[in-house]
Amino acid sequence: MTKRIKIVVAGPRGNMGREAVQLVAKTDTFDLVAVVDSRNDGKLLEDVEGFSGLSVPVYTDMQNCFEQHQADVLIDLTSPAFGRKHMEIAFANGVRPVVGTTGFSDEDISELRKMAEEKGLGAIIAPNFAIGAILMMKFSQLAAKFLPDVEIIERHHDRKLDAPSGTALKTAQLIAEVREAKKQGNELEKEELAGARGADFEGMRIHSVRLPGLVAHQEVIFGGEGQTLTIRHDSMNRASFMPGVKLAVETVLKIDTLVYGLEHIIE
Known part of the structure; x- marks a missing residue:
């Protein structure tokens, strides 16, 4: 039994x-x-x-x-x-x-x-209990071995207290395990409005969106010569x-x- x-x-x-x-x-x-x-x-x-x-x-x-x-x-x-x-x-x-x-x-x-x-x-x-979100993180870690230029956009409901989300931070940490820290974007770039380029985690940029109507969503965008790859997960409900x-x-x-x-x- x-x-x-x-x-x-x-x-x-x-x-x-x-x-x-x-x-x-x-x-x-x-x-x-x-x-x-x-x-x-x-x-x-x-x-x-x-x-x-x-x-x-x-x-x-x-x-x-x-x-x-x-x-x-x-x-x-x-x-x-x-x-x-x-x-x-x-x-x-x-x-x-x-x-x-x-x-x-x-x-x-x-x-x-x-x-x-x-x-x-x-x-x-667990920063995220959604199995699909976990797969998104693992796939992102694999992709970063080949496409090291990456930015993360996470979107959550407007009652969420922390930013960036635990999922975004965990994703960035997993990517950092297989990617050397590097500054992304133009080396002379300047933020005309503080925070415009998002948070900086070992050269990766993380952007947080908070709006009513959202639940939990994240996309990890990789850029390479002549191509981009986006890995995205959406939770529609709890x-x-x-x-x-x-x-x-x-x-x-x-x-x-x-x-x-x-x-x-x-x-």
Whole structure:
């Protein structure tokens, strides 16, 4: 008999959080044991608008939640301000975090990886859970070996807090692994308006667009002699991220370190 995975979801009222709650509720091998929210403490989730039939308790304090309920995995889809704190509480309680929050620094990731390994627990931080976006990043890394001149344009909804996106940064980091840093464009170019050329990552330019109506979109544009190559991914809704969340939950139970980026587990 397959062991059921006991899951706590943090951030259930957000767009991603709502999708994750539904994913856990409809997956035969997952059990939703509680949610952690910034409000509604003491209520049942079914008493919150949009969660009919889900009679699991709501907590505002994550430590209290873990003291009251045994959990295997925390799915955290909150905000950069809470992501690291929630991971530390999860580790302290023997719970394996799967985190979709972006905004982690290299130092954060290094320190959290050390905590995970000291506890012998798996953890996954994914800038993007969409399988197509992960393939876009991997394809871009391959293309950069042959076409090293590249710029990234990422487009997101206007409620997104960080810029550039975690996906854009991760893409640039993967490309940098196979490409020597170089200044792109005319060496004498001048920005008539500061920021016009976008952010600079080892010579690559990253441009962030924030508009209502968008979800998550990115194109990586390569230029070569007489040719261009564009690799693009579009998420039309948050359901596109759920297969990746499911894969991360199932994988985090099998590892004992922190993995940053879903590309490391889809192979």
